[in-house]
Amino acid sequence: MTVIAIDGPAASGKGTLARKLAQHLNFAYLDTGALYRAVGLCVARMGGDENSEADALKAAEKLREMDLNDPELKAESTGELASKVAAFPSVRACLLNYQLNFAKNPPENKAGAILDGRDIGTVVCPDADIKLFITADVKTRAKRRFLEEFGAKGCDQQFQTILEDLERRDKRDLNRISSPLKKAENAHLLDTTNSDIETVFEEALRLISDGMISV
Numbered sequence: 332m333t334v335i336a337i338d339g340p341a342a343s344g345k346g347t348l349a350r351k352l353a354q355h356l357n358f359a360y361l362d363t364g365a366l367y368r369a370v371g372l373c374v375a376r377m378g379g380d381e382n383s384e385a386d387a388l389k390a391a392e393k394l395r396e397m398d399l400n401d402p403e404l405k406a407e408s409t410g411e412l413a414s415k416v417a418a419f420p421s422v423r424a425c426l427l428n429y430q431l432n433f434a435k436n437p438p439e440n441k442a443g444a445i446l447d448g449r450d451i452g453t454v455v456c457p458d459a460d461i462k463l464f465i466t467a468d469v470k471t472r473a474k475r476r477f478l479e480e481f482g483a484k485g486c487d488q489q490f491q492t493i494l495e496d497l498e499r500r501d502k503r504d505l506n507r508i509s510s511p512l513k514k515a516e517n518a519h520l521l522d523t524t525n526s527d528i529e530t531v532f533e534e535a536l537r538l539i540s541d542g543m544i545s546v
């Protein structure tokens with residue numbers, strides 16, 4: 332079983348890269364951010380308080396696989412909710428088994444699993460065969476998210492709001508006590524500020540095939 336761990340800050344391009352690698356390698360892919368997003372969304376829909384650990388844990392315990400397909404998961408407002416509930420240790424502990432099981436027994440008997448998130452290389456899969464840490468300058472990341480959400484129709488004010496949202500989320504994810512966003516010591520760092528997805532994909536594939544030879 333091959334496990335690839337991909338971590339990095341919001342809108343760094345890790346999801347696009349992970350999806351592309353999974354398709355190319357025929358591996359299973361788990362977007363672990365979707366788990367935290369689904370918990371955040373569930374708290375909001377239950378009329379709970381996303382700053383309450385008890386409410387967030389209740390939502391995490393109720394999580395079902397079908398909740399991971401909700402179109403509202405993608406909204407930046409859901410990302411904000413996710414980063415609040417993700418700071419609670421009991422919520423993280425509750426979601427850990429699902430992630431571990433996915434990495435050990437990927438669906439459809441695939442030969443490998445790719446998980447992306449914040450703590451995959453450090454906490455969830457510290458023994459992953461390959462670890463990648465994807466980053467980019469925050470303005471570049473905000474521009475990507477802005478284009479994803481608004482296309483050519485967006486205005487300056489919307490860009491500023493996204494930039495501030497990402498900065499706030501980065502700060503929360505980096506500074507929390509429980510599983511903060513952190514590059515694992517043995518992760519390969521890929522800065523995508525000036526690279527398009529094809530270039531990053533080729534570089535990641537090269538690192539993966541080099542890594543496979545040495546493991």
Ligand code: CDP
Nearest residue numbers: 340341342363364367413414417448449450
């Ligand atoms: O897609 P984007 O990079 O904006 O975010 P995401 O990967 O969907 O994650 C949403 C939020 O969930 C993050 O801001 C983190 O606070 C949290 N998260 C986490 O704590 N641990 C993970 N393994 C994945 C996400």
